[in-house]
Amino acid sequence: MMADYSAQQLIFKAIEHRVDEVFTLDNGNTKKLLLDDTGALLLGTVSGLYSLPWESVKQAHRGDGVVKDSKLIIPERNIWEMEAQHSNLVWIGSDIGLLQLERKDNAWQATYVLEPSTADVALSRSDIRSIALTSDNNLWIGSYFNGALFWSPSSFNFKTVQNQGNKKPLSDNVIWSVFEDDDQTLWIGTDNGLTHYDPNSTDSQFYMVADGIPEPYSIHTIIQILPVSEPEKLLLSTFSGMVLFDKASGEYKKLNFGLSGEEPDYVGGASFGPDGELYFFGNHFYRYNFASETLTRLDTLEEQITFNLVMNFIGINPLNAEEMLLATYDGLWSFNVNTQQARQLHRLPERLVNTELWPDVVNLDGHVLWVGYPGYGLVGLDATTYEERYHFGRDALGQAVVLYDLMEDDDGYFWFSSLNGIHRFSSTELTFTRYEYGRELSIAEFNQGANAKLKDGRMVFGSPKGLVFFEPHKLNQLKQSQLLSDESRQMVITGIQLSSRDLNLPKQNLANTHLKLSHDDYGLTIEFSSLLYHQDRDAQYKYVLSKGKQILSEDITKDTRVILPSLAAGDYRFEVMPVSQALEQTLLPASLTIHMAYPPFGSPLAYTLYAMVVVGLLGAYLFSRHLQLLRLKQAQQQVKLFGNAFRHTSDWVVIFDQSHLPVAANPAFEKAFGINDKERLDRQLYRVYQQVPKL
Template sequence: MITQDSQQFIYFANNEGLLEFNGANFTLYPSPNETIIRSAKSIGDRIYTGCYMEFGYWKRQSNGILKYYSLSKNLKHKILDDEQIWNIIDFDQWVVFQSLNQIFLFDTKTSKFKIIKPKSAISRAFKTNEGIYYQTYGEGLFEIENGTGKLISGDALLMKNKIVNIFSRNGKLLIQTQFNGFLELSNGIISKWNTDADADLSNTSIYSSQQLSDGGFALGSVSNGIFIISKEGKLIYHITQNKGLSNNTALSIFEDFDKNLWIGLDNGINCINLNSPVRTFSDDTGILGTVYTSILHDGKLYVGTNQGLFYKTYNSNEDFKFVNGTKGQVWTLFSNDNTLFCGHDSGTFVINGNVSQHIFANSGTWKLEKVPGHPELLMQGNYFGLSILENKNGNWAFRNKISGFDYSSKYFEITKSLEVYVSHEYKGVFRFQLDKNLTKTDKFQTYKNPSKGKNASLTQFNDNIYYSYKEGIFKLNKKTKQFEKEETLSDVFKKDDYTSGKLMVDNSNRLWFFTKNYINYFSFGKLSSQLKHNIVPIPSSLTNSMLGYENITQISNSIYLIGTTDGYYTLNIDELKFNKYKISMSTISINKVNETLRSASIKGHSDFKFADNNITFSYTVPEFNKYINAEYQYLLEGSQDIWSEWSTKPTINFKNLPAGDYTFKVRGKIGNELSENVASYSFTILKPWYRTNLAVLIYVIILCICAYFINRAYKNYYHQQKEKLIEENNRLLEIKELETEQELMKIKNQQLEQDFESKNRELAASTMNLIKKNEFLSMIKDDLKKNSEEGNKNIKSVITTINKNISEEDTWNIFKDAFNNADKDFLKKVKNLHSSLTPNDLRLCAYLRLNLSSKEIAPLLNISVRSVEIKRYRLRKKMDLAHEESLVEYILSI
């Protein structure tokens, strides 16, 4: 069974449970006892279901999810073994649950049951405006009155035929049988209602049926698809698997609020848009192929495809027929003075009914156009330039090729001044002037702006030439001969993704083109010359057109044919009206990072923990038309100030929302019609625990305590600093006293040094005096020796006296005493460092300490200079000095 609730959501009794479809998503609710749900019925705010030995109802919770409540749990002793609930009917305050053995009547006001137990098995129960009926095998048709079954007909026809459904018609009961068509019951008399569809229904097993809102009937068969019959009994449609059904066995039929027909199949679900402005012709055989062009000519519909040219009588159910000789790709169909031309990969044909005449074969033909001022001529765009066709005595023939331009001319336009504009996808836009005879052009200009573009196109609309590619739509300025961007038209590409620049103009002066999500057309208003933008919300994914080869043909004032890769579909723009829909929240889910989603209430105001700041909103507009997609736009107040872009996605996720108050708003759009309402939901992301008022109070208390201890610590610190400062001041005073003492010591040392230097100078002076004295005495001695006569005792006595005065030992003792006074402990230090030194070596060290030269030392030692040098050499050896080390510098450093 199939049913629909007040929100227009559709529900299906399914093998796995209760299946819900809200227009955007399917949701499966598993059956309460893991058995097949056989029946479902929406009544009020409840969805009643029946399955194996169980029945009850589902009710939507605050989080938008259905919850099951059992009604049969208190009737377990009255439910038969293996009993299943096959049908549910509502009538006034009663809900009727029907199995094959008994009927349970549930009073929704008192929540009490009544049970009807027929003598034999029940085939099915039915509801009309007058009452509730049921058929039992071998007994006839019963009506429920006062909680019991009353036989109203035991006619043999009813005994032999299984009743599929019962309807009210003209005060009579119209009974739909399985194999015998319709019967009428009036005043207890059964009669046959003969219809025009009886022949089509013969030998067909009808399993399900539904009376439609227009009074007609939809019949579901076993293995023979769906029959749609008018209220007069005329067959309107017979829809089978080769016409779109998933399979040919229809177990249930349901008409929704929008008059769509839902089919519960043996395996699967189909929805038939009976009142859709779109009608589809699908060529599942592959014979027809991709439709590139079409035209209605002399009551025949011609379609040009990649397989050739086909035709059939318009509005007939006959198959398409092939026009002989047109095998190959047909690019264009053009009617001129009741003559039909076919632009083909092989050239140009004139078509008369089902006969083709090949009038041009030099090159493939893209397009044909009338030549202004020359009704007898046609210009055609070919693979290798442009050429002219001429009408002579009623026969069209090739006249000439236009020389000077040899590029492929898929899109071209010619002005009244015989100026030609050509769009080449890979080379850009060209302009050139034809001569009066339309035979040649001297030169052509290539436009740098606008540039070339994929799937670009060029057309003439309202006496203006337009060029379209991915950067926008450009209009030719007739004065400057330059293309200028037409902002009004180009804005369409900003609002929707570009797929193709193909521009088409119909007989009603409408400019058509295709984008990713829409079919667009511009028309002039009745009261103004402003262009009005109209959209048909059919996305390219459903139109299935060949990109760059989109085509739309006006068949009548309101009906247009649009070619696809596997046939075509027609669009009636007068019937393109959109109902007012309400948008609703379906679910709201929250989760922590890297955790599973949890459902939240979709009603009222909600508070969410800060950790649950990832929120997913799901919403829907219950629109079930195959070719029309709902679009959504949302706004999150508290986070953003403007509405989002329109999107077909029925969910949005907000991650890591900061704490604060928010209101989520969402609205829908079907075509140009906004939803009746804006669904809104207010919620608050609570502050994290560390930002709550209690936490702030604790922070204040902790801050006060910290401030107290910090203040105390600062007081202690400054007290310590004060004491430390006093100590430092005392220490500084002590240091200053020490510095003063050091200064005094320094002065004393300086005085000592001065005294030492003075003594050194005195020692040096005395030493020099000794040296000079000894030298003087030596000179006297030498002179006396030279002048004395041998044996002169007086002179010898003087010489002896002189020798005593220049005695080395006496001189050294005097010097030693003076040297020790000037350089205390030097000789001891030297002796400690070099214990092997003799007194003579120490004497030499003392003389070297005074920085005396060898010449100055020789008289003091009463030896020659050469002997001093030898002594210095021996002293170096004893001190073990390196060759490069100075003896004097070493002694001075001790």
């Protein structure tokens, strides 16, 4: 039962959802409501999930309070949580685990999905109390005692075949080779024996299995399975030579190829050539003809290629049907079986030659020959010149740089396994899609050479923990629909801190923030994320700090934070982006701007005022000096005029200072009274006063 109310008057009214049922406390205890896009109200109780048409709910509110066309979708289950992925799919957390509610033919159908567990260990309680959907429609599941668990619905698209408990479909979980027979059954080479497995009936038969743990480098470890001209036989390459296996009887015969001593125990690297003969090596390069049972030693090949550098014969060159491809420690070689001429098609960088890196597999796509190098990455060679056009290394692939196999599906995509899951490669868009352990896969690492593309379009990869089957076409369709619905994503700036003070910024994406800092702030830390957490361990980021058009700092880091100890005053821009965009979902860069304030007496305004004061003082000084010079000039002119009048006037003139002492007498006075310049003027005037008292 639930309660409805009028928002205007806050009048509550009980709405009864149980029709033709025994009323109990549990099926009346409503815990969760979800209104879907089609107008149906999903109602979760302690004992069942109900579907109520919303129009009927409104009629019940206006009438007798009973929803007469209510339907019980899931009986008995305790419904804890409901999360709608879209209008036709709802995830339900219940007392027994995760349930999936799908709308088919306008009716809801419930399916039990899983009981929460960690790896192969079941939890003490099966309850799922909460569900959160991620942006790519994966689920975080809240358990009762064991915290939050991550689960991807895409894991349904991968089927794992492995030995668990009493269920043993394989002779051993460690898989080294897979071969599909004409009847679509599989022959599987393992660490201990050969398994004949029927994917349809899941029946198995075991051959060449050792009692207990097999000895190291024994015939029981089968690393390669090759078909031969006899349809009832298989050629098996083991850790102790090669054997011819009879599929009907299960008997096998070790092949010595006419070699003597212990050399037959160490032959390997085998592949059939364009002439139908088997190419392999032991102490030398060999070619073996099964029809005539003749062995030919390839001395001409050994003269052209350093024998100790060769790892194996890869197979026929897809660009030249007369050539075999060889994997060596310095790159990829070809050998023409008719002309006996060898040539190097691709060479590793000199720093990597003889460093345990060699090509594993090749596949042709149009004008590009793709070569997989475990540890070096994926290389694309020009189909005409064999020049390297592409290289995807650790920056693009991360831990998946140790890649194995390269199989093309019916849609034109390439698939390979690695030490970090299974990957899809688009040779047209040059992008990668990851399927990883803990998300879609329950197996993390895979083995080299353990793969097959099946006749029905499926693919299978072998690992140290069994086999993984999947349908590439189905995954391609799901990925395409996801890409069409996905919006472009941007990196986010998750935090900004200062060592000098607390910024008190909100807990949200801080991209495009304009940060204003004081002149005495220091220790700026900027934290960022792609929010693609399953890729963070391989991700590398490039950040750029610029001031105007000048780049002040630029670097590549695996850390998700950048620390700037101090910044000079001015305006800055910080931008961060992924280094590699080889993944299908392109991430846009995130940025922020920073304004670093000037010190109070060191700002441009302060320096402008300082300059104005200096200019003002200098101007005042120059103006005062100009006035002084002008007055001096005027005084000099007056003195000059006065001096001329003083000397040339016929009047008697005597000049006295402030103390009334005579300073000068003009020539007329000197001539009249006999004044000379050899004696002091005051004494001469004194005598004149004595002689002429009335003067």
